Amino acid sequence: MSSIRLHTAISNLMLYVLGFFLIWEWLRPMEQLTNTGNILVFIIFLILSLAMAYLRFAPILSGLIKLVYIIFILQSLYYETSFLTFSWIGPFMAEMIDNIAILFDTNWPDLTNMFKSLLFFILLWLMSYLIDYWLIKRRRIFTFFLLTMVYITVLDTFTPYNAYAAIIRTTIIGFTAMGMLTFYRMRDKENITGSKFLALKWIAPLLLFVFASAAIAFAAPKADPLWPDPVPFIQTIGDKGGGEGTGTGPHRVGYGVDDSRLGGDFEPDDTVVFQTEVQSPHYWKVETKDSYTGKGWVQSEAAIEMNGQDFQRIEGAGDIPFVAFESGDSVTTEEKESKVQFVEPFDYLLYPLGAKEAIATFDAMMIVETGNERISFDYPVNSYSVKYEEPEYSLDALTNADMEGYLRGNQEFAARYTQLPENLPQRVIDLANEITQDEDNVFAKARAIENYFSANGFVYSQSDVAVPADDEDYVDQFLFETKIGYCDNYSTSMVVMLRALDIPARWVKGFTEGELIQQENNISEYDVTNNNAHSWVEAYFPGTGWVTFEPTQGFSNENTYVNDVRNEADIDTEETDQTQQEEQEQSEAEQTPEEETTASEQSEQFSFTKWWSALKAFAAEKWQWIAGYAALLLVISWLLFWKRHKWLPYYYLWKFKRGKNGTDFEKAYLTLLKLLKLSGWGKQENMTLREYAKYIDHVLDSSDMAVLTAEYEELLYKGKRQDMDWSDLEASWERLIKKTAA
Structure with a gap:
C-alpha cells in the first residue's frame, strides 16, 4: 500500500510541475508586452498555490496562507511603511472600497495598479485550482494545452514577442502531460495493480519519443510559409490613406486638410493647440466639405468656383461672411463672445456656428474661402475673439419644413448638398429608409438617423478601423461590415444617409469644446488638444438654416430646441399642470418646520451617496477594530473547520x-x-x-x-x-x- 502511495505521490508531483510550466508560458510575455513588473512575485504565488494543492492542505488553511501572501506583497509593492506597523491598513481598506465602487460602475480604466495586481493574483489562484482539477481529478489537459499554444502563437504573430522557444517548450510539456494522463486513465479504468515499474516502463519511452521528435523538428530544415505574413495586411487595413496623403500607417490625431481617403487608425496626441474663454461651451468649426466620393470628402466644383480668395482687412473688427440661419421667427439667437489663445501654431480661424465677427489683437489680412467656409490669416495670429449668435431652434419650424418645395426652387443648392456617388451601394439607401420609415417629417427623420448609431452594435474606437478597398465604399463598410470607427465614420455615414433621403447635409471639421480647466463669473476656460479634433454634421432646413447634429458615440448635441408645437390638447394640459403646480406650492408653503425636517431626514436616510460616504469614513476611522474582529472571526472559523x-x-x-x-x-x-x-x-x-x-x-x-x-x-x-x-x-x-x- 505504501509503495502505491509513493508512486502516486511522485506521479502527481510530476503532473503539478508540468502544469506549473504551462501556466508559466502565459506569464513570460507579460513583462515584455505590458508595464507589469515584479513577475517573480506572481511566479512564487503560483508555486505556493500548486504546492499546497499537491500537499492537500485544508482549503481554509490554504486560502488563509494565500491571502496573507497577497496582502503582504501588495503592501510591500504599493505602500512605503513597514508591514508590521499596520499603519497601512487604513489607506489599504479605503483604496479597496474605492476600487470596488469603480468596478461596479464599470469604469475599469480608473482602477488603481494595486487593485489590478489583486485581480491578477485572484486569476492565478483560479488557474492553479483549474490545473489541480484538470490534472488530478479529470486526468485531462488537452484543452488548456491547446489554449496555451494558441495564446503564444497569436502573440508571436501580432506582437513583438518571439515565441520560437516557447512553442518548443509548450509542445514538449503538453505532449508529456497528455501521455502521462493517458496512462493513468487507462490504469484507473482497468484497475491495473502491476509492477511498481509499470509507470516507468510507460513514461520512459514517452519522454524519449517526445524529446526525440522535438529535436528532429528543431534541427530539420523548414519550408517557407505557405501564406504571407498577415501583419502587413492588417496594418494596411489600419493605415489612413488620407491625412497628409501618406497612406502608410496610423496617423497622429489632429486637424488635417486632406480627407480624400478616410479610415485607419489614429495615435492619440494630447498636445494643447489652443485655449479658450467662452460664455457657453460649443464646437469650433474650421471648414465644411460637400462632395462624398465613396472613399472620403473633397470640394465640389461649385465649392471651388466659390473659393475665390476674399481679402478683408481686420482693423479692430472684421465681418465673417457666412450665413448660418435664415431670418424670421424660426430661430431666436443670443449674441455671445468667445476668445481664442493659440498655444501651438495653427493656420486657420476657429469659430462657432453662427459666427458674425472676428476681432484680432493686431491688424492682419483674413483670407476667406467661401466654398468650404474656411478662413486663414496671412500672418500668424496669437489670439482673437469671435462674436456669434447662439441659436434656439423652433421645433414647429423644423417639423413643418417644406423640404420638397425648397429643393425644387433651389436646384443648384440641392445638387450640391444631396450629391451621392453613382456607385453607392443600394443597401445604404435602403437602411436610411428603414430607419426613418415611421417618421412623418424631415426633422424627425434626421433625429432618427442621429440616434441610430447609439445602439445597433456600433463601437467607438480609434484603433482597428479599416480602410475600404478599391471596390468598397467607406460608409457601406462601416454600416454593414465593421461597425467600428471614430467621428469620421459616424458623421460621414449620417451625411450620406440624410442625402439618401433628399435632406441637404454637409460634413463639418473642427474641434470639440475641449477640457474644462476652470469656471468663474460665467466664463469657462478650456484647453483644446489635438485629441479634440472632430467631425460632425450640419443639415439644412428651409426657413431655419443650418442645424448641427452629433451622431458619434460618446458625444452629445448641444442644440437648444423650443417646443412651440402647440394644439388645444397641449393648452388644456398646460392649464391643468399650472393649476396642480399652484396647489402643490400652496401645500408646501403650509408645511410646518417639523414636517420639513422629517422629510429632509427621510431624504438623507435613503441617500445611497451619503450612506456610502459614511461607511467609508467609519471604515477609515475604525479599521483597527474591523481588522481585529475580521481576523478573530477568521481564526475561529478556521479552528472550527479544522x-x-x-x-x-x-x-x-x-x-x-x-x-x-x-x-x-x-x-x-x-x-x-x-x-x-x-x-x-x-x-x-x-x-x-x-x-x-x-x-x-x-x-x-x-x-x-x-x-x-x-x-x-x-x-x-x-x-x-x-x-x-x-x-x-x-x-x-x-x-x-x-x-x-x-
Whole structure:
C-alpha cells in the first residue's frame, strides 16, 4: 500500500510541475508586452498555490496562507511603511472600497495598479485550482494545452514577442502531460495493480519519443510559409490613406486638410493647440466639405468656383461672411463672445456656428474661402475673439419644413448638398429608409438617423478601423461590415444617409469644446488638444438654416430646441399642470418646520451617496477594530473547520436523539459513514459494506459496526420496516459516534 502511495505521490508531483510550466508560458510575455513588473512575485504565488494543492492542505488553511501572501506583497509593492506597523491598513481598506465602487460602475480604466495586481493574483489562484482539477481529478489537459499554444502563437504573430522557444517548450510539456494522463486513465479504468515499474516502463519511452521528435523538428530544415505574413495586411487595413496623403500607417490625431481617403487608425496626441474663454461651451468649426466620393470628402466644383480668395482687412473688427440661419421667427439667437489663445501654431480661424465677427489683437489680412467656409490669416495670429449668435431652434419650424418645395426652387443648392456617388451601394439607401420609415417629417427623420448609431452594435474606437478597398465604399463598410470607427465614420455615414433621403447635409471639421480647466463669473476656460479634433454634421432646413447634429458615440448635441408645437390638447394640459403646480406650492408653503425636517431626514436616510460616504469614513476611522474582529472571526472559523471531527459527532448525537421513528436509522447510518471518513477511516471503493464493517470494528476494537451494517443492509434490500425499534440500535450507534471524536 505504501509503495502505491509513493508512486502516486511522485506521479502527481510530476503532473503539478508540468502544469506549473504551462501556466508559466502565459506569464513570460507579460513583462515584455505590458508595464507589469515584479513577475517573480506572481511566479512564487503560483508555486505556493500548486504546492499546497499537491500537499492537500485544508482549503481554509490554504486560502488563509494565500491571502496573507497577497496582502503582504501588495503592501510591500504599493505602500512605503513597514508591514508590521499596520499603519497601512487604513489607506489599504479605503483604496479597496474605492476600487470596488469603480468596478461596479464599470469604469475599469480608473482602477488603481494595486487593485489590478489583486485581480491578477485572484486569476492565478483560479488557474492553479483549474490545473489541480484538470490534472488530478479529470486526468485531462488537452484543452488548456491547446489554449496555451494558441495564446503564444497569436502573440508571436501580432506582437513583438518571439515565441520560437516557447512553442518548443509548450509542445514538449503538453505532449508529456497528455501521455502521462493517458496512462493513468487507462490504469484507473482497468484497475491495473502491476509492477511498481509499470509507470516507468510507460513514461520512459514517452519522454524519449517526445524529446526525440522535438529535436528532429528543431534541427530539420523548414519550408517557407505557405501564406504571407498577415501583419502587413492588417496594418494596411489600419493605415489612413488620407491625412497628409501618406497612406502608410496610423496617423497622429489632429486637424488635417486632406480627407480624400478616410479610415485607419489614429495615435492619440494630447498636445494643447489652443485655449479658450467662452460664455457657453460649443464646437469650433474650421471648414465644411460637400462632395462624398465613396472613399472620403473633397470640394465640389461649385465649392471651388466659390473659393475665390476674399481679402478683408481686420482693423479692430472684421465681418465673417457666412450665413448660418435664415431670418424670421424660426430661430431666436443670443449674441455671445468667445476668445481664442493659440498655444501651438495653427493656420486657420476657429469659430462657432453662427459666427458674425472676428476681432484680432493686431491688424492682419483674413483670407476667406467661401466654398468650404474656411478662413486663414496671412500672418500668424496669437489670439482673437469671435462674436456669434447662439441659436434656439423652433421645433414647429423644423417639423413643418417644406423640404420638397425648397429643393425644387433651389436646384443648384440641392445638387450640391444631396450629391451621392453613382456607385453607392443600394443597401445604404435602403437602411436610411428603414430607419426613418415611421417618421412623418424631415426633422424627425434626421433625429432618427442621429440616434441610430447609439445602439445597433456600433463601437467607438480609434484603433482597428479599416480602410475600404478599391471596390468598397467607406460608409457601406462601416454600416454593414465593421461597425467600428471614430467621428469620421459616424458623421460621414449620417451625411450620406440624410442625402439618401433628399435632406441637404454637409460634413463639418473642427474641434470639440475641449477640457474644462476652470469656471468663474460665467466664463469657462478650456484647453483644446489635438485629441479634440472632430467631425460632425450640419443639415439644412428651409426657413431655419443650418442645424448641427452629433451622431458619434460618446458625444452629445448641444442644440437648444423650443417646443412651440402647440394644439388645444397641449393648452388644456398646460392649464391643468399650472393649476396642480399652484396647489402643490400652496401645500408646501403650509408645511410646518417639523414636517420639513422629517422629510429632509427621510431624504438623507435613503441617500445611497451619503450612506456610502459614511461607511467609508467609519471604515477609515475604525479599521483597527474591523481588522481585529475580521481576523478573530477568521481564526475561529478556521479552528472550527479544522476540528470539525471533534464537535460534529456531538451535534449529530443531539440531532438524532430528537427522532425516534424508523426512518432516522438510515440517515443515522449514513451520517456515521461520513464521520468515519472525516476521522480518516473512509471506505475504499473496492470494499463491500460488510468488509468495511469488519475493518472499522478491527480499528476501533468494537463489534457495533457489524450490527449496524447488518441492520442497514436488511433495511436497504428488504425495504423500510415500520416496526424497527431505533432504541435497540441507538446505543451501538452512539458508541461509534463518540469514538470518531476521540
